[in-house]
Amino acid sequence: MTRELDAAAVVEYFRGKNILITGSTGFLGKVFVEKILRVQPDVKKLFLLVRAVDVESAKQRVQTELTTREIFQILKDKHGIGFEDFIQEKICPLPGDIMYENLGLGNAQLTELYKDIDIIINGAATTNFFERYDVAFASNVLGVKRICGFAKNCDKLKMLLHVSTAYVAGEQEGLLQEKPLLMGETLKEGTHLDIESELKLIEDTRIELKANCPSERAEKKTMKELGLKRAREFGWPNSYVFTKAMGEMLLGHLRGELPVVIFRPSIITSIFKEPLPGWTEGVRTIDTVIIAYAKQALSFFLVDLDPTMDVIPGDMVVNAMMVAVAANSEEQAQTIYHVTSSLRNPTNYSLLADSTHRYFLHHPPSSGKNGESFRLRRMRFFSTVARFRVYMAIKYKLPLEILHLVNIALCGALSRRYKELSRKYNYVMHLIELYAPYTLYKGCFDDMNTERLRVSMKNKEQDTNVGYEFGFDPKTIDWDEYFYSIHIPGVIKYLISD
Helix, strand or coil: CCCCCCHHHHHHHCCCCEEEEECCCCHHHHHHHHHHHHHCCCCCEEEEEECCCCHHHHHHHHHHHHHCCHHHHHHHHHHHHHHHHHHHHHEEEEECCCCCHHHHCCHHHHHHHHHHCCEEEECCCCCCCCCCHHHHHHHHHHHHHHHHHHHHCCCCCCEEEEECCHHHHCCCCEEECCCCCCCCCCCCCCCCCCHHHHHHHHHHHHHHHHHHCCCHHHHHHHHHHHHHHHHHHCCCCCHHHHHHHHHHHHHHHHCCCCCEEEEEECEEECCCCCCCCCCCCCCCHHHHHHHHHHHCCCCEEECCCCCEECEEEHHHHHHHHHHHHHHHCCCCCEEEEEECCCCCCCEEHHHHHHHHHHHHHHCCCECCCCCCECCCCCCEEECCHHHHHHHHHHHHHHHHHHHHHHHHHCCCCCHHHHHHHHHHHHHHHHHHHHHHHHHCCCEEECCHHHHHHHHHCCCCCEECCCCEECCCCHHHCCHHHHHHHHHHHHHHHHHHHC
16 A cells, blocks of 8 residues: 655655665666755665676776766755765665676675665666567566565565566557566467577577577677567567566566566656756657757658657656655565556647747757758658558669669669668668557556555645655646757757767
């Protein structure tokens, strides 16, 4: 049962806690680490598991990829010359990886962590839609298994929060519930998923590739295609959401009596309010439209403008994570939260396209060469894959075939040009194939559990006595204003300019 909370209670909950965080160098990880340190400087220690060969390398990586980023500026200003000392006191980098047994940590270190850790935030994952199957499986499936094993050895663990994705629902339509994925469950009728068999398939394929594969590039291509094939075999659109789904299944199956929260955010976008509105890292699906406008490099895109586009700002996700940890602490249950906007405050690509076009009319993009402005053109959108394929066939594929015939007639004089254009065409078609499940998505995410969490903070989310917010209600967002004044400028500043 969700506890009644206010901002002061959430802040107080984290006082004196030791927290193990994986994925801290990712976008969401950075937002989470910064928020904890800013609102509760009396947190005992943040143990950050990062890929590194030794402690010094881990420290260097945390400094380079985390604490020197602009998002930490308010924290720097707050602590002044004592900032570095504060970071050294509160952050303990651990060289390791969830893909390794015991997270890649030594026995003595493990023994100490088992005694110390109160909370685990598992945000580590590979999010590439077209990742090698062995890599995605090791991180998103076996990594969850190892985190679960680690958690079971922690003497005083109060919470394991696992960050998943709302799109473990695949391409299902209608209202999608906050329900667990059961072992063996698939999204395609008549199929049954055996995770052990998938692992064996990966191992057998790797052995075969090592014996017969002519190059590392060919091996990589084969493993990527295997992941896509297996995902689609069971009803998921790509290896990312497929392996995230398997990770959830394993966690639910293995957790025993561990207090577990599974977070399923939709498309995470730039910070809405604090600490730095518009701050972002990593290009999301919706940012492709914005960047295409900014560079005037793409005149068309595959997207249905009318159905709901489910996005949620990164700071709202982190606020909800912190409230969920405090609300479910030590509950021997598994709770799933959709942190999404499609049910409570839906928006769509049509609004994004209009906001983007209007923004660049008022702030014309420059060519970057002599500073002259582009002539702004509206993008053309295709609402079905079939229409898009017809357009591409007429506009690009047919001229390519003509070029191919001319190249043959000229004894290969245009081979380089043909190969280059052919590669670009195939790349665009491949990207569209990967993005289509999201740009044409017709599902809507129920968020009943998340709403209960919001109600537990009702009228308390803006606690002026504490001075910090823990709001995560998408109803507070005016999407047009957010896109025009916050997100689009953020994409330009942090994804294009930098």
